[in-house]
Amino acid sequence: MDGNVEREWFSVIVEVTGDGAAELVADAAWTLGAPAVEERVGPQGAISVVTGFADAATAHRLVEEVRTRSLGTARVETVTDLGLDAWRAHARPESAPPFVVVPAWLDPSDLPGVPLLIDPGHTFGSGSHPTTRLVLSRLATLLQSAGSAPHRVLDVGCGSGVLAVGAALLGASAVGIDIDPGAGPATLANAELNGVADRVTFDPRPLADLAAHVRRGRCGEGFEVVVANLLAPVITELADDLFEVTAPNGFLVLSGLLADRWRATVDALPTGRRVIHVDREADWVAVTLG
């Protein structure tokens, strides 16, 4: 990786207005290929979404989208920093019991927990975000309490593959899917890094295709555990297919939901499943449906 090459970076700062606008802005940024999106809460509770792109045109497309959808006020700042990989120098191990998510270039020995080595490249899923850690811990509890039979896990929006690899380290076989073209290679490389390449696959098809397979009975009854660390609008959009790919006695773990708004998202989901766990860290929750 050319981690220390100095280059221009187009940071987009959006001061959002209105309920749910932050999630819509973040969703738009992910869709445009942002490698990271951060939500900041100001002293008076004002919310801003900060993201960035390697090219000015994409940054301005996001600004335009914010303007036409009246999501807030947006500006672009040109930053010259050490490049997209500058964050690597500051990355540190993150605890998500029973795991410790370790940047692949650091030494995992002497850290408490099951080491989960991750190099996210430019995908999402370094383990530094609460939404990832919440799912890792819940996944471990679900798989461990379900006994020793092999389990099939689907990771929808796998990014770096951190959740799929975590599931495989616990003995499950895991399939990752994602719309980001970088996610497949990253997931498979991280599986290899952790010695679980035989239990992790990446499926390039969209979720709707997998759901159709399950409907036609070509994929058994579905996956015993489905994890989806997405944003609320994406969860809403994919809800029918997420339910379809989850086996009747399986669990669906939804993350990326804001603590003060998760209920509205979950209430609007299809019926037939009930909330059995709500795990929270900072402003985020992961909701498990059984």
Ligand SMILES: C[S@@+](CC[C@H](N)C(=O)[O-])C[C@H]1O[C@@H](n2cnc3c(N)ncnc32)[C@H](O)[C@@H]1O
């Ligand atoms: C917040 S990241 C989660 C990454 C990783 N699973 C984790 O927990 O850290 C969300 C991921 O969902 C992917 N995504 C967004 N919309 C999607 C869709 N409709 N189908 C599949 N993946 C999607 C994004 O590309 C991104 O990699």
